[in-house]
Amino acid sequence: MHIMEGFLPVGHCIGWFAVSTPFVVAGAISVKKIIRERPETRLTLAAAGAFAFVLSALKMPSVTGSCSHPTGTGLGAIIFGPAVMAVIGAIVLLFQALLIAHGGLTTLGANVFSMAIAGPWVSWAIWRGLSKLGASIAVAVFFAAALGDLATYATTSVQLALAYPDPASGFLGAVVKFGSIYAITQIPLAIAEGFLTVVVMDALSGRAGKGDEVAFLAGKVR
Amino acid sequence: MAIHRSVWLLAAALAIVAAPLVIPGLGGEFKGADDLGTDAIAQAVPGFKPWFQPLWKPPSDEVETMMFALQAALGAGLLGYVIGRRQSSSQKNVAGR
Incomplete structure (x- = not known):
């Protein structure tokens, strides 16, 4: 999902920065509020960031014969809400842009939007939706993490299609083209991320299978 | 019960990642999707040069x-x-x- 340095037109770079910045600012405010109100959740917050750090460094082989990496942003979005992940995701992406030349500073706004905003919001919405429908915590967390991961890569495909529409088939043709590179490859990896997210959530809470697992991690119940 | 669940979930994740490597017919060069995306842009826009x-x-x-x-x-x-x-x-x- 990393759009490489200098690969988006200047106007698009500015546009995505403009869209992403308010989310990151809101996220920073949200992080401050969570730490002030529930200081005991600081370690969980750190763990959610650490999870995104590990998973986004792991490039895994996929059935399409190419490699890609999960995002790890679903866990934090489920526990703390999607806003905080804008900050955590931005930190991960900045680390990679500066120290690995993966992604970029000019494309940071666009990459933050796909990995740290679109993915986490989709994760959170699916988590809330499935919970309301009565799904078990593990099932809701699995689908939230997997589909959030996939949403990040779908977003990247749309971002690239907006910047580079196909000369013959236009924007939609380009969505299909970039989608076949990013989103299809991502499907098995998204499923793996869903499984791993459930495992890490169980390990962090030590309350696997109990109904208040996520609320416990969020510091809302003791 | 908790350990049980974690073990089979980890095994499933491992199987998903290992499958393309060991099942003949699946797989390929395993280039990074990010690089393939970059290649697709270079192909779509002849003479493309990143501006930064x-x-x-x-x-x-x-x-x-x-x-x-x-x-x-x-x-x-x-x-x-x-x-x-x-x-x-x-x-x-x-x-x-």
Whole structure:
């Protein structure tokens, strides 16, 4: 999902920065509020960031014969809400842009939007939706993490299609083209991320299978 | 029950990642999707040149691999620390988390 340095037109770079910045600012405010109100959740917050750090460094082989990496942003979005992940995701992406030349500073706004905003919001919405429908915590967390991961890569495909529409088939043709590179490859990896997210959530809470697992991690119940 | 669930979920994740490597017919060159996306742009726009270069690039693939490993190690280390602390505090039946 990393759009490489200098690969988006200047106007698009500015546009995505403009869209992403308010989310990151809101996220920073949200992080401050969570730490002030529930200081005991600081370690969980750190763990959610650490999870995104590990998973986004792991490039895994996929059935399409190419490699890609999960995002790890679903866990934090489920526990703390999607806003905080804008900050955590931005930190991960900045680390990679500066120290690995993966992604970029000019494309940071666009990459933050796909990995740290679109993915986490989709994760959170699916988590809330499935919970309301009565799904078990593990099932809701699995689908939230997997589909959030996939949403990040779908977003990247749309971002690239907006910047580079196909000369013959236009924007939609380009969505299909970039989608076949990013989103299809991502499907098995998204499923793996869903499984791993459930495992890490169980390990962090030590309350696997109990109904208040996520609320416990969020510091809302003791 | 908890350990049971984690074990089979981890096994399933491992199987998903290993399958393309071991099942004949699946797989291919295993290039990075990010690089393939970059190639697709270069193909769609003949003569494409990125308008900005990274401020710093790892000087070789080995150094790049080290940086990715470092990123994973930092994350895994912190994650393991938090999980270990939780498990020990819940064993001692302390409310801390």
